Amino acid sequence: MSIKTYAEINARLREGKAVVVTAEEVTTMVQEHGLAETARRVDVVTTGTFAPMCSSGVYLNFGHSAPRIKGHQITLNDVPAYGGLAAVDTYLGATALPANDPLNSNHPGEFRHGGGHVIHDLVAGKPVKLRVTGYGTDCYPRQEVETYITLDDLNEAVLFNPRNCYQNYNVAVNLGERTLYTYMGVLKPRLGNAHYSTSGQLSPLLKDPYFRTIGVGTRIFLGGGIGYVVWNGTQHCPSVREGPTEGSVFAAGGTLTVLGDLKQMSPDWLVGASILGYGATLVVGIGVPIPILDEEILRCAARSDAELYAPIVDYSVAYPQRRPEILGLVSYAELKSGTIKVNGRDVPTAPLSSYSKAREIAHLLKDWLLSGKFTLTEPVQLLPSPDAGLTGKALEIKGPKE
Amino acid sequence: MTPKKVVLRFPADVADKPIIYYLVKDFDLMVNILKANINPHKQGTMIVELSGDKFDAGLAFLQERGVNVQPLSEEIVRNEEQCISCGACTAICPSQALFIDRPSMIVQFDGEKCIVCQLCTRACPVRAMEVKF
Numbered sequence A: 001m002s003i004k005t006y007a008e009i010n011a012r013l014r015e016g017k018a019v020v021v022t023a024e025e026v027t028t029m030v031q032e033h034g035l036a037e038t039a040r041r042v043d044v045v046t047t048g049t050f051a052p053m054c055s056s057g058v059y060l061n062f063g064h065s066a067p068r069i070k071g072h073q074i075t076l077n078d079v080p081a082y083g084g085l086a087a088v089d090t091y092l093g094a095t096a097l098p099a100n101d102p103l104n105s106n107h108p109g110e111f112r113h114g115g116g117h118v119i120h121d122l123v124a125g126k127p128v129k130l131r132v133t134g135y136g137t138d139c140y141p142r143q144e145v146e147t148y149i150t151l152d153d154l155n156e157a158v159l160f161n162p163r164n165c166y167q168n169y170n171v172a173v174n175l176g177e178r179t180l181y182t183y184m185g186v187l188k189p190r191l192g193n194a195h196y197s198t199s200g201q202l203s204p205l206l207k208d209p210y211f212r213t214i215g216v217g218t219r220i221f222l223g224g225g226i227g228y229v230v231w232n233g234t235q236h237c238p239s240v241r242e243g244p245t246e247g248s249v250f251a252a253g254g255t256l257t258v259l260g261d262l263k264q265m266s267p268d269w270l271v272g273a274s275i276l277g278y279g280a281t282l283v284v285g286i287g288v289p290i291p292i293l294d295e296e297i298l299r300c301a302a303r304s305d306a307e308l309y310a311p312i313v314d315y316s317v318a319y320p321q322r323r324p325e326i327l328g329l330v331s332y333a334e335l336k337s338g339t340i341k342v343n344g345r346d347v348p349t350a351p352l353s354s355y356s357k358a359r360e361i362a363h364l365l366k367d368w369l370l371s372g373k374f375t376l377t378e379p380v381q382l383l384p385s386p387d388a389g390l391t392g393k394a395l396e397i398k399g400p401k402e
Numbered sequence B: 001m002t003p004k005k006v007v008l009r010f011p012a013d014v015a016d017k018p019i020i021y022y023l024v025k026d027f028d029l030m031v032n033i034l035k036a037n038i039n040p041h042k043q044g045t046m047i048v049e050l051s052g053d054k055f056d057a058g059l060a061f062l063q064e065r066g067v068n069v070q071p072l073s074e075e076i077v078r079n080e081e082q083c084i085s086c087g088a089c090t091a092i093c094p095s096q097a098l099f100i101d102r103p104s105m106i107v108q109f110d111g112e113k114c115i116v117c118q119l120c121t122r123a124c125p126v127r128a129m130e131v132k133f
């Protein structure tokens, strides 16, 4: 039933004849013109998300000093980076913290400066203090280096995020008696608020829940530059279930591993963040183009906030104790209205993921596509879809022979 | 005397008592309420301008009743460059000074409504909310 191919869409993009709309705009188009007509007209739907994504980081090669050093312990602005790669390669993770950070010793800790902040400084072109110590070898005799580097000084700086772009996420509430400081923000006791963190109808993986188009090699908007999907993300276990209202879905569990050259990214779309009582992280902007190859792909890409559901989870007991129970499903339309009902009570909602910035990303990606600067890539391999039946493995605490 | 601005914070068990009435009746103070707010946990915050000869006695009375009294010397401002319009501050702000404009979903800050509770300064992930002295 395919009505378009990647090659045909790319040809139209190059000729400036393609029709590209955002995931918000397509929702209205389908409501007005129907599925079949819109599928014929629209070539690409753009999506966007801008949210804290902890499983993010950069790998760097900072070049060889004279004499040479083999990095064993490495810090960037006092934040430890990985010393287990080749001599002058390292990986800096978004949640890494300086050795002298007070952490949560005075709860809730502030985590003002971590890996995400260093990545933000690097991409902003600011000088970053690099400290390297080595144990000295015949080929790498030097034992200490302290210098300042900027993004331009590095041979390579590549954003490489093992798990980004969560398809859907919990709506976090607190049934307990004390304020909780979580990665879902400050949760007030006795259902004081509900925090969610997905851009709903703009969220990339909610718009292709069967992974029909997003795969290894998909070119994307990443951190303000161009990036690629290189694999499924860690904990990728996508599933799609029917939602409580007709035509609605509760899709969850899909994730992406993404990669791109940090040198062409922007500090507007990669921002260091401090989550009170939790830690440091990086807010990452991602936009994924969805080619409308057929009507079924469009049907999913056009689902509106009212047709997309998320689970409500208690963060006082259920989440930390890894209990499966949820307090119900709620639609993104309800979440975005500002109040939801939980256990019969009105609870004010707030997002942690910026919807207005997600919309900006979808529009930027649309502009890139229309200008011909960005064309689609056909994945060399699709990612596991819900049909693969992947489920997460839990960690059991056991001895070597059990 | 010239009026002084103070921030009064009322615990839940005091918020419904006619405390301001006593300030006027027993201490003869002039009270000008600039902002007032009661949050869902029934805690109250008020920014008032007080003047009168028994100012100190009035403040002592408030503290005795469990009201936290602080001079208003601080103001909260938002660093517009830094704010990423995420929304993480909006449900914890007790006075709706930080709110989401719909349907644009852009987070707005209305300094007029701010009661300087400072909850947002640490809850904002990018530290866009700053205290100005």
Ligand code: SF4
Pocket (backbone or CB within 6 Å): B076, B092, B093, B094, B095, B096, B097, B098, B113, B114, B115, B116, B117, B118, B119, B120, B121, B129
């Ligand atoms: S200090 Fe922040 S949280 Fe408190 S009222 Fe003002 S804006 Fe709201």
Ligand code: SF4
Pocket (backbone or CB within 6 Å): B078, B082, B083, B084, B085, B086, B087, B088, B089, B090, B098, B107, B123, B124, B125, B126, B127, B128, B129
């Ligand atoms: S939490 Fe901070 S960055 Fe987010 S909307 Fe509020 S002020 Fe802006």
